[in-house]
Amino acid sequence: MRLGFIGTGAITQAVVTGLLRFDFPLERISLSPRNARTAAALAALDKRVQVCESNQDVLEASDVVCLAVVPQIAADVLSELHFDARHHVVSFIAGISIDEVRRLVRAQGKVVRAIPLPAVAEGKGSTAICPADHVAKSLFSALGQAVEVDDEARFDALLAVTATMASFYAVLEAQASWLVRQGLSDDAARSFLSGYSVGLAHDTTRGERSFTELIEHSMTPGGINEQVHDELSKRGTYAHFADALDRVLMRIQGRA
Incomplete structure (x- = not known):
C-alpha cells in the first residue's frame, strides 16, 4: 500500500x-x-x-x-x-x-x-x-x-461521543483532587487512578457483558459502589451526558 x-x-x-x-x-x-x-x-x-x-x-x-x-x-x-x-x-x-x-x-x-x-x-x-x-x-x-x-447519522453520533475525552479526564481530576485533600501526594493520586482506570477499561473488553451488567457486577447491596452510583443517579449526573451529547450532535450536523 x-x-x-x-x-x-x-x-x-x-x-x-x-x-x-x-x-x-x-x-x-x-x-x-x-x-x-x-x-x-x-x-x-x-x-x-x-x-x-x-x-x-x-x-x-x-x-x-x-x-x-x-x-x-x-x-x-x-x-x-x-x-x-x-x-x-x-x-x-x-x-x-x-x-x-x-x-x-x-x-x-x-x-x-x-x-x-x-x-x-x-x-x-x-x-x-x-x-x-x-x-x-x-x-x-x-x-x-x-x-x-x-449511515452518516450514526457515524456523527460516534463522533459526538468523542467529545467526552476532556470530561473523562475531568472526572479523574476531581477524584485526584479529593485524594490530595485526604493527604496523598499528586503523584500517588495520579498513579493510583491511572492504573485503576486501565483496569476498569480492560474489563469492558473481556467477554460480552453489557455496560449495564458491568454496573450491576460492580455493586454489592448496601456497598460503597452502590452508594455513589445511587447518589449520582438521583442528582441526574448521568442524564447530563445525554443532554450535552444531543447538543454536540446538533452542532456536528449543522443544526445548532
Whole structure:
C-alpha cells in the first residue's frame, strides 16, 4: 500500500506511529510538508516514510490518501489539489460529509470517513469508519478496534461521543483532587487512578457483558459502589451526558 497524508498533525502522527509500530505492510508513507517538525520526526522512524515538497506530491506518490486537515481550512487546501479515480480517500475531517468531501476532491474514487484517536499510536482505542470499507478497516483494525457503520447519522453520533475525552479526564481530576485533600501526594493520586482506570477499561473488553451488567457486577447491596452510583443517579449526573451529547450532535450536523 502507498499511503499518503494531507495534513501532518497529532492524528497523522498517531496513525503513522501505530502503523510502523505494528508492522503494517506498507510500500511507502508520504507526508505533506506543512508541519515540518512532526513530518521530519516521522520520517526519521522508517526509511519508507518520506516528506513531500507539496500536498500534490503526496497525491502523486499515493493510492490511499488520508485527509487530516482541520475543517476550517479543508476547502482551501483541497481545492488546490488534483485527485484522480485511483485515489482511495479516507477523511478524518470532522463535520464534513462524504458528499462534501467528494465535491471538494472532485474525483470518482472511493471516499470514506474515519475517526482515529491518539491511542491508535499504541494500538488502543476505537476508530469509527463510514461506510464499511475494507481498506480503512485493514488500516485501523491493526491499530485497535475498527467499528464500521453505513449511515452518516450514526457515524456523527460516534463522533459526538468523542467529545467526552476532556470530561473523562475531568472526572479523574476531581477524584485526584479529593485524594490530595485526604493527604496523598499528586503523584500517588495520579498513579493510583491511572492504573485503576486501565483496569476498569480492560474489563469492558473481556467477554460480552453489557455496560449495564458491568454496573450491576460492580455493586454489592448496601456497598460503597452502590452508594455513589445511587447518589449520582438521583442528582441526574448521568442524564447530563445525554443532554450535552444531543447538543454536540446538533452542532456536528449543522443544526445548532
